[in-house]
Amino acid sequence: MAANVTAPPFRVIPIIPAILPGAMEGLKPFVASDKIQEALGFPGELVEDWHDRAIAKMGELLTKYRSLKVYLDACVHCGACSDKCHYFLGTRDPKNMPVARQDLMRSVYRRYFTLPGKFFPKLVGARNLTREVLDEWYSYFHQCSECRRCSVFCPYGIDTAEITMAAREILDSVGYGQKYSNEIIGKVHKIGNNLGLPGPALEDTLAGLEEDVKEASGSDVRFPLDVKGAQVLLITPSADFFAEPHIDSLIGYAKVFHAAGISWTLSSMASEAGNFGLFIGNYEQMRKVALRIRQAALELGVKRIVVGECGHAWRVAYSFWNTLTGIGDGASDPFALQLQRQLDHRYRQPSHICELTWDLIERKAITLDPDANDHLVVTFHDSCNVARGSRMGEMPGGQFEIPRAIIRASANHYVEMQDATTREKTFCCGGGGGLLTDDLMDLRVKGALPRMEALKEVVDRDGVNFMATICAICKTQFSKVMPYYGYNMRMVGGVHQLVSNAIRLGD
């Protein structure tokens, strides 16, 4: 635990904190070096004419994204979103209120792109883009995890995440990028995953896993890599390959494939589900990262593409892959058809691992023994990107029901946290959106407060000792920050970790 970071005290839940101006002023994650920036085609350092270039970039984005344009125009300052952000609730800094965060950009938009802002800046709160404003952007647009909670409550659905992404895109374009996200994107382009884990290392890791599982369960559960002609290509966050507790879910997926007799493979070229191109709001980067998966699918000749437990990855896969890479259905253009003809459209393309597992459970193609998890009292943390940016199954809201159904099939003791903090109202873990870095530890601990409060309730009342989730970032974030709140880091884990405990391997 970092010595200078402490968890804020728990509140009585419904009380909205009073604002504390300046609470997080000047917080600044590490700036990307010239090497990191240039690898992505961004200027290496803040360019001389940053002002003009930033305004030009903003103008360009306003013609490319209807969301940005409408959202900057439509806000009426009603304040409905003002108490909805976990970073505001945790830090009390008023600039972490979603509307105030948007206003950091809206004020500049008004000044340069609207008549009232040009003629009466004071009246409408418009201001010039000064160096101070640019630094303020860097600071507060890196205190937003792009979780979309604010957009649920806004009468116009204004999604602060869209504004944050645009701001980061502008910052990158003038040479003022964030180290953490941009370094990771560079690694994916170069090596194929966020961790920079090369193919041979991955092979070793998987071989080791096969031995471990054999020892523990007696079964020959395989972890295949680069197998041509496999039915399923599994795309999973690279943290699943070695981080705790992620790896337990990877074992869970492998056991599911094994028990159901589905042939599957991982890919060394596309060994990453995560796509940080989303976080920096850059379409080209996001597309380039996603194209590796298309290429792997084509080369391996797979019939199905399945995505492991990762929140933002599932949003990108579910909502954007079809657009970016053609992984999906219903296309008529040759680029997308090349892949879509190969895929088996009796299955959803792409599928979430939970969709696959739940389908097998329903068809009784695998058997679970929930008693195996009797030492656990389980609750479920909905991950923001899954909850508010994707779906599972046929019905809206399937992304809430399917993971819960799997948990109930895998464990006998399950309780819900407070309604106001679950499903589409769920709180971000505090580490999403490219903020899962040690230089933002203080923010991460404070941002976790609302979730920790809801967890505390069910721990105290129902004796919950396991919080399941289906996101690699949530898992890393919680195992890191829960100790600050007095909870054991092993209290968090994946849904497929429960499946792994409960599944009957039948050999």
Place this chain on the structure above:
Amino acid sequence: MAGILFAVLFYAAALILAGGLGFRIRDYLRTPAPLRIPTTPAPTTGGGVVLRMAREVIFFESLFKGSLWTWAFGWLFHASLAFVLMRHLRYFTQPVWFWVDAVQAFGVYAGLAMVMGLCGLWARRFLVDRVRYISTLSDHLMLALLILIAVSGLSMKFLDHADVIGVKAFFLGLMQLDPQPLPMNPLLYLHLSLVAALMIIFPFSKLLHAPGVFFSPSRNQPDNPREHRHIAPWAEKLESEA
């Protein structure tokens, strides 16, 4: 004399309102939404989207989830505004449509309710520290303007009756490009000047939320990205380059 001034003012205001809104809406229509970003859970079909949008526009569904007080005052204000505006249609139609006749009875109540709603919304801007923090001068002035319009309108009912037949003749005349005299009444002049100001401000201010809500991608997109491939023209270009 006043008739001519107001005639010019209203022609100009109507032009700015229609032109400004038309320009803005054309802009929204032309700007692509390259990625599917509905806030989920979202309807999966076009019909579902129409229902979702109707719930937003008629009941302010999301605001209801977000803040009960704001919802109560905001909804009261907008619902009354809708009644007031419907009632005002009698100045612009001849013969008056039957349903416009039917809402006449609610006029005064709607006017009063509108003021109450606006005052409630204004009070939040002083009393709630978060809302105070985000309020700009223009937010306050907008509420003041609407309250003044409503109060001047109500005063014509309670204090100094306007000659509504004359008002109607004036506006019907304007619509037929045949200016008529405007009845002399200071409250009416005030009311009309403020209304013209509102019309002029509309396309340049946050009042764009009224058309904006229909163009919000997080609300107006069906949730069907796996079933259909959506691609914006500028993004398609990347594919042909590759």
